[in-house]
Amino acid sequence: MxxxxxxxxxxxxxxxxxxxxxxxxxxxxxxxxxxxxxxxxxxxxxxxxxxxxxxxxxxxxxxxxxxxxxxxxxxxxxxxxxxxxxxxxxxxxxxxxxxxxxxxxxxxxxxxxxxxxxxxxxxxxxxxxxxxxxxxxxxxxxxxxxxxxxxxxxxxxxxxxxxxxxxxxxxxxYRLIVKADPFRVSGACVGCGQCASKCPLNNIELRSGKPVWGKQCTHCMACISYCPAKAIEYGKRSVGKPRYRFEELED
The missing domain is CATH 3.40.50 (Rossmann fold)
Structure with a gap:
């Protein structure tokens, strides 16, 4: 298996x-x-x-x-x-x-x-x-x-x-880096919930149509990478970087 x-x-x-x-x-x-x-x-x-x-x-x-x-x-x-x-x-x-x-x-x-x-x-x-x-x-x-x-x-x-x-x-x-605190969402967010559905730890919920991150993050980067509006940033570290997900290579 x-x-x-x-x-x-x-x-x-x-x-x-x-x-x-x-x-x-x-x-x-x-x-x-x-x-x-x-x-x-x-x-x-x-x-x-x-x-x-x-x-x-x-x-x-x-x-x-x-x-x-x-x-x-x-x-x-x-x-x-x-x-x-x-x-x-x-x-x-x-x-x-x-x-x-x-x-x-x-x-x-x-x-x-x-x-x-x-x-x-x-x-x-x-x-x-x-x-x-x-x-x-x-x-x-x-x-x-x-x-x-x-x-x-x-x-x-x-x-x-x-x-x-x-x-x-x-x-x-894990002690110092793996935190969800730096994640933020811009006004480009359309409230689709893709980030919450992709999170393997149920660490994201939508409040008033916008994602809010909890404390159980594993840094898989699914939320930021699959956001269709590219509305999610990880502090300033992700700004200007291309979002990578494998499925884009198959489109």
Missing amino acids: IFCFSGTGNSRYIARRFAEALQEPLTDLNAKIRTCDTSPIQTGHDVILIVPTYAWRIPRVVSDWLIKTEFASAERIWFVMDCGSEIGNAAKYNRHLAEQKNLQYMGTAQIVMPENYIALFATPEAEEAGEIVQKAQPDVEAAIASVQAGREFPAPRNNMEYRIMSGIINPFF
Whole structure:
């Protein structure tokens, strides 16, 4: 069984590729997490988890869900992480998570996809994003081939910098950076509610037709990226940056 969590579509695209190639069911973790559904799941022997990289590890909301959810009959797990540049030392923590689930760890694959973290980094225009996606195709195909053959993914590169990123910076990132407070909405908002419907943590509600953010934010960037009016900003950091969501590349 394939599990996918996605903010702006990169992981969802990769997960669809895996599902088509492996003829395996695809489970949307956004919906599971949104509804706090941690009921046991009949997964079959193999589990493939496909997620974005948040501060050089898998999203905390995903690891929390995994720990709470029983995987009936599961034996092996592969981790696939897309990122804007690198995944750091995420493999170490994925291995620990597999051990907690009593699953055989089959490795972590890194796939570089277009950057979506508009709160801190530059996001690409559509043409550049399309080029990045095309460049990622061999890595997607190689990861699929490894799973088809029942092979472990090759061990990703690891060094002191990566260990600092995933081990030291990650906790500070969640403590200091992952906040919804800087989100704001301009007069261009049409009150469509797209931001609230896309939020995987039910952290947005409409009041008088305008979005209001709560305290349970995971910084998936779905709200700002899917706003059809481009009415949402993240403080001053997002001003003037293109909004990235994978589906625009398929339009």
